[in-house]
Each structure stands twice: as C-alpha cells, then as structure tokens.
Amino acid sequence: MTEKLRWGLLSTAKINAALFKPLAKSKRNTLFAVGSRSEESAQAYAAEHGIPRAHGSYEALLADPQVDVIYNSLPNHLHAEWTIKALEAGKHVLCEKPFALTLAEVDAMTEAAQRTGKALAEAFMYRTHPQTLKVKEIIDSGKIGKILLVKGGFTFTFNRPGNYRLDPAFGGGALWDVGCYPISYARSMLGLEPLEVFGWQATGESGIDESFSGQMRFPGDVHTQFDCGFRGPFRAFIEIVGEQGTLEIPSPFHAGKKSEILLVRDGKTKTIEIKGQHQYLGEIEDMADAILLGKAPHISLADSRANVAAILALYKSAKTGKVVKLKSE
Numbered sequence: 001m002t003e004k005l006r007w008g009l010l011s012t013a014k015i016n017a018a019l020f021k022p023l024a025k026s027k028r029n030t031l032f033a034v035g036s037r038s039e040e041s042a043q044a045y046a047a048e049h050g051i052p053r054a055h056g057s058y059e060a061l062l063a064d065p066q067v068d069v070i071y072n073s074l075p076n077h078l079h080a081e082w083t084i085k086a087l088e089a090g091k092h093v094l095c096e097k098p099f100a101l102t103l104a105e106v107d108a109m110t111e112a113a114q115r116t117g118k119a120l121a122e123a124f125m126y127r128t129h130p131q132t133l134k135v136k137e138i139i140d141s142g143k144i145g146k147i148l149l150v151k152g153g154f155t156f157t158f159n160r161p162g163n164y165r166l167d168p169a170f171g172g173g174a175l176w177d178v179g180c181y182p183i184s185y186a187r188s189m190l191g192l193e194p195l196e197v198f199g200w201q202a203t204g205e206s207g208i209d210e211s212f213s214g215q216m217r218f219p220g221d222v223h224t225q226f227d228c229g230f231r232g233p234f235r236a237f238i239e240i241v242g243e244q245g246t247l248e249i250p251s252p253f254h255a256g257k258k259s260e261i262l263l264v265r266d267g268k269t270k271t272i273e274i275k276g277q278h279q280y281l282g283e284i285e286d287m288a289d290a291i292l293l294g295k296a297p298h299i300s301l302a303d304s305r306a307n308v309a310a311i312l313a314l315y316k317s318a319k320t321g322k323v324v325k326l327k328s329e
C-alpha cells in the first residue's frame with residue numbers, strides 16, 4: 001500500500017491531541033486536515049500542530065475529497081448529526097464516546113453506515129488495548145471461574161464553567177462522560193447485556209449528574225456495581241470477581257505501553273505484566289483494518305447501541321427511583 005488513509009479532525013477538541021502520535025507513527029494512517037467553526041481557529045490549530053489542511057467549517061471538511069476518515073470529537077449532542085453527515089459525504093467515521101444520546105440516534109447512525117457502506121465505530125480506545133484483550137482472554141480461559149461480580153469506577157474533579165460536560169442540552173453528565181467506561185467494560189468482559197439496572201445520582205446546579213452510582217444485573221446472576229463522577233479525586237479501576245479468583249485492573253482505561261494486572265487465587269497474588277502500546281493506537285489501526293481489509297470493527301454498532309441503552313436505563317432509574325428492566329429473562 002502506498003497511500004495512507006487521510007484523517008480529518010472534526011473540531012479542535014482537546015481530545016484530538018491523543019491521536020497525534022499514533023497517526024504520525026501509523027504506516028496506514030496519517031493526519032491530513034482539521035475543520036473548525038471558524039477559519040481563524042482552523043488555521044491556527046493546523047499551524048500549531050503541523051496539519052496540512054485547514055477548513056473554516058465542518059461542511060468544508062466533509063466536502064474535501066482528499067479526506068478518507070473523519071474523527072468526530074464534537075460534544076456529545078453533535079455525535080449523531082455530524083457522523084451521519086460525514087457518512088453521507090462518503091467518509092468513514094470514528095466517533096467519540098458516548099456514541100449517541102438516544103437509541104433513535106444510534107439507529108440512524110447505523111442505518112447511514114449501512115446505506116453508504118462506510119466504516120463506523122465508537123472511539124472507546126481502551127477496548128482495543130492489549131491489556132483489555134488479555135483480561136478478556138483470562139476470563140474466557142476460566143482461570144477465575146464463573147464470574148459473579150464486576151466492580152468499577154471512573155471519577156475525577158471537573159468543574160470548568162461553560163464546558164459541555166456540565167450542560168444537559170449537550171449530553172453533559174458524569175454517566176455519559178465517564179460512567180460509560182465501567183458499563184462498557186463489564187458488558188464486554190461478560191459478553192452479556194443487563195437484564196435490569198438501578199442507579200442513584202447527585203445532581204449539580206445545571207441538573208447534570210455530578211456523581212452516579214449504579215448496579216446492573218446480568219443473566220446467570222452476575223452483578224455489576226460502579227460509580228462515576230465529577231466530584232472527588234481521580235479514580236479509575238475495575239475488579240472482576242470469579243468463583244475461583246479475582247482480577248484487579250488498576251488502570252483499566254488508560255493502560256499505555258506498560259501495565260500490570262493482578263490475579264488473586266487461593267490467597268496468592270500474581271502480578272501479570274502486559275506489554276501495551278500507545279493507548280489510542282488500537283482504535284485507529286482497527287479503523288484501518290475495517291476500511292482497508294473489510295474487517296468488522298472491534299466494537300460493533302450493536303455493542304455501542306447496548307451501551308447507550310444501559311446508560312439511558314440507568315438515568316431513567318435514577319430519575320424514577322425504580323429498577324428499570326431492559327430485557328426479560
């Protein structure tokens with residue numbers, strides 16, 4: 001292959017920076033363009049980061065015939081609208097988490113991907129990381145026996161006035177922002193979807209959940225408990241409890257090039273070292289596999305839909321104070 005896939009950044013979002021190194025190192029991908037709501041901001045951003053082309057509107061970025069893949073790093077309420085526009089403009093799309101804010105949005109995105117034949121995947125970067133794949137391998141090998149419980153959390157202090165995370169109209173809230181991680185971790189490790197969920201939230205002035213604690217019950221009496229929030233210190237962890245042992249993952253979502261997980265069995269702790277990679281490399285190579293080799297993306301659209309469904313059910317539970325059923329047994 002001589003030509004690399006040319007990526008276009010949809011906005012000048014902070015998270016874009018995470019893709020600079022992997023796109024620069026990749027043999028199959030390259031950073032080619034950025035689109036911003038103003039010409040000045042697009043030009044300044046492109047100059048600062050050495051991006052070859054700058055577009056002063058999102059429409060102009062999508063109309064650029066030399067762009068192959070769009071990275072949708074817009075605030076959450078714009079994921080569906082601009083992903084669909086990008087697909088319809090003939091681009092492949094890697095869309096940030098949370099994939100969308102309603103199931104109707106996910107379905108419209110899925111329909112657009114099917115209609116246009118373009119690749120579409122959610123940018124849950126930790127899912128393609130070697131550490132996550134190793135945890136799944138250990139669980140599937142039966143080493144810790146039947147899984148009973150998955151516990152997890154993702155919290156950090158966040159109170160930046162004006163940021164979309166604090167605005168309900170923009171898909172703000174801790175559950176959308178970081179609760180989506182332990183939920184997706186539990187679902188993907190178990191390979192199951194929750195039957196019912198229950199959640200409590202503590203809301204801030206704007207009405208968004210600043211902290212959220214939730215539970216999910218899966219088939220086979222497997223339970224998940226998690227918390228997430230914008231209050232308190234940075235914490236991110238996963239613990240998976242099986243009948244014959246426990247797996248502790250101290251850094252489940254940002255593992256990087258070297259990490260460790262702990263396997264506890266018969267009172268003995270074994271440290272498993274994992275040779276990782278740049279946290280955001282997997283998701284861009286996964287897109288290249290989908291586009292160039294026709295492979296199904298690691299995270300299917302049905303998987304993204306089920307994560308959104310679980311989040312919506314948890315919000316409904318927190319609002320009503322009741323257990324919300326997702327599926328019958």
Ligand SMILES: NC(=O)c1ccc[n+]([C@@H]2O[C@H](COP(=O)([O-])OP(=O)(O)OC[C@H]3O[C@@H](n4cnc5c(N)ncnc54)[C@H](OP(=O)(O)O)[C@@H]3O)[C@@H](O)[C@H]2O)c1
Pocket residue numbers: 011012013014015016035036037038041073074075076078096097098123124125163164177
């Ligand atoms: N996977 C991860 O590790 C990770 C980490 C952080 C965030 N994320 C996700 O990435 C997305 C972006 O997060 P971020 O924190 O990087 O966002 P951010 O820095 O706040 O940037 C969002 C960008 O969206 C554009 N935008 C368009 N309409 C806007 C509006 N009405 N208000 C504000 N910005 C608007 C702006 O770009 P222009 O001015 O250039 O148009 C802005 O720079 C979110 O979906 C988030 O969940 C993922």
